Amino acid sequence: MDKKLDDYKQAYHDIEIPEELAAVTEQAIERGKLHRKHAKARTRWVKHAGVSVAAVFVLFTVSVNTMPAFASALENVPGLGKLVKILQFNKGSAGGGTPQDAVDVSFITVQKQGDQENIILNFTQDNEVQQNASSFHVSFTEYPNTMTFAVGGARRFSAVKDFETLKQSPYIEDAYEIISLDDSLVRFNVTFTEAIAYEVKEYKQPAQVVITISPKEVTPEEQQPVYSVRTASVPYGETLGVMEESLLVADNMRVLKDKQGGYFVEAGYYRTEAEAQEKMKQLKDEFGVVEPLFVEKREYLEVPGGIVAR
Amino acid sequence: MNQTERAQRAISGDEDSFTLLIQESREKIYRMAFTYVRNKEDALEIVQETVYRAFISIHKLKQPQYFQTWLIKIAVNCALDHIRKAKKIVYMDKEHEGNYEQKPREDVIDLHDALDQLDEKSRTVIMLRYFEDMPIKDISDVLDIPLSSVKSIIYRGLEKLKVNIGERESLG
Numbered sequence: 266m267d268k269k270l271d272d273y274k275q276a277y278h279d280i281e282i283p284e285e286l287a288a289v290t291e292q293a294i295e296r297g298k299l300h301r302k303h304a305k306a307r308t309r310w311v312k313h314a315g316v317s318v319a320a321v322f323v324l325f326t327v328s329v330n331t332m333p334a335f336a337s338a339l340e341n342v343p344g345l346g347k348l349v350k351i352l353q354f355n356k357g358s359a360g361g362g363t364p365q366d367a368v369d370v371s372f373i374t375v376q377k378q379g380d381q382e383n384i385i386l387n388f389t390q391d392n393e394v395q396q397n398a399s400s401f402h403v404s405f406t407e408y409p410n411t412m413t414f415a416v417g418g419a420r421r422f423s424a425v426k427d428f429e430t431l432k433q434s435p436y437i438e439d440a441y442e443i444i445s446l447d448d449s450l451v452r453f454n455v456t457f458t459e460a461i462a463y464e465v466k467e468y469k470q471p472a473q474v475v476i477t478i479s480p481k482e483v484t485p486e487e488q489q490p491v492y493s494v495r496t497a498s499v500p501y502g503e504t505l506g507v508m509e510e511s512l513l514v515a516d517n518m519r520v521l522k523d524k525q526g527g528y529f530v531e532a533g534y535y536r537t538e539a540e541a542q543e544k545m546k547q548l549k550d551e552f553g554v555v556e557p558l559f560v561e562k563r564e565y566l567e568v569p570g571g572i573v574a575r
Numbered sequence: 576m577n578q579t580e581r582a583q584r585a586i587s588g589d590e591d592s593f594t595l596l597i598q599e600s601r602e603k604i605y606r607m608a609f610t611y612v613r614n615k616e617d618a619l620e621i622v623q624e625t626v627y628r629a630f631i632s633i634h635k636l637k638q639p640q641y642f643q644t645w646l647i648k649i650a651v652n653c654a655l656d657h658i659r660k661a662k663k664i665v666y667m668d669k670e671h672e673g674n675y676e677q678k679p680r681e682d683v684i685d686l687h688d689a690l691d692q693l694d695e696k697s698r699t700v701i702m703l704r705y706f707e708d709m710p711i712k713d714i715s716d717v718l719d720i721p722l723s724s725v726k727s728i729i730y731r732g733l734e735k736l737k738v739n740i741g742e743r744e745s746l747g
Contacts, residue, residue: 277702
């Protein structure tokens with residue numbers, strides 16, 4: 266027995282060490298340095314953004330609570346608890362909640378109301394229903410129609426199991442988690458099958474976030490194809506997180522899933538190919554992005570394709 | 576300079592000290608990673624993740640003397656994460672099946688056959704205890720399980736290995 270164990274130990278130490286090992290570890294440290302640099306820049310940015318977002322909400326909460334027209338419009342809302350606010354989207358982006366920690370995005374349900382559908386996010390904290398929503402951020406982008414959620418202070422994401430339920434909605438094409446290098450941030454995307462109008466409300470006691478979606482008319486002019494500047498596709502993993510950090514300099518960065526189930530980072534999309542090419546060049550030359558970038562033509566509701574790096 | 580002093584410097588932000596610490600430990604991390612995934616590409620990926628995560632969180636390490644345990648803890652978590660995620664991903668290309676030019680040595684294959692008899696946790700415990708000669712107390716820290724559980728996992732793991740070895744020997 267001991268002899269056998271010794272043999273195993275010998276075999277274990279016989280595992281061949283590849284030549285690339287040194288290079289791989291050095292590369293990892295370089296990535297780490299890059300992360301430190303970006304993390305500093307990001308902290309500053311978040312502080313500024315936080316202040317302006319807060320200002321918008323103070324105004325909006327005041328209007329919800331004081332204007333009768335607002336109040337009556339809110340009577341038939343689907344949440345269980347008290348309405349905190351209706352999110353005001355500014356350039357497709359809004360946030361709410363209060364900063365907390367150890368939150369679990371515990372489950373997501375879908376509720377039908379005529380041609381409307383409500384997607385309801387529920388939270389728990391220390392295995393108890395949370396009373397006030399954790400700070401969250403929602404943004405809506407097109408090509409394809411995608412809603413991105415980010416929940417701060419979230420350590421767990423039990424609701425991943427509910428993505429299948431979400432996909433049963435006729436409006437929802439796909440729902441998927443996005444990797445985050447911050448271990449207290451849960452992010453996910455919902456891709457829609459058609460053009461939709463949306464409204465997001467935050468409730469307390471218990472904490473819920475309700476997203477109401479309904480179909481929307483879109484003119485053909487608004488559905489012209491665009492040219493996306495993006496990275497190659499990679500499997501779900503830290504590589505993706507690192508790619509995202511290297512593109513933080515881009516204006517409209519987002520992470521998307523492709524048709525084949527790979528993930529990539531998009532720096533932005535543009536109306537003409539020339540414009541996209543120019544942006545790509547600018548990212549490389551002026552911002553020093555080393556990640557290989559590609560220009561991809563995409564239709565209005567098209568799910569992006571998989572691009573394989575050489 | 577010993578490892579603890581070096582770790583102290585790394586914690587306070589000295590990147591060169593961190594690099595040296597990693598140079599001392601990278602082969603160990605690679606062997607552990609390889610034991611889980613058994614191919615070079617995935618093992619290297621785990622090493623890279625481990626080093627990256629260690630770099631960006633070294634400032635959170637409170638006691639420099641635990642650097643080694645802390646690093647191994649990250650490596651084990653990265654390896655387990657990697658395995659869990661790999662199960663979800665279906666590779667479109669056949670790259671991951673085509674790497675058989677370099678066959679592992681026969682004794683390594685025996686090792687893998689033996690470890691296959693164990694579940695993930697027992698495998699980790701046996702590897703750390705007998706191949707890395709790690710004290711039971713440190714294993715209990717790495718895996719966040721009580722000392723007594725580590726002991727019983729070792730006991731059961733050894734028993735299991737012994738049973739299988741016994742069977743094989745009787746066949747041969």
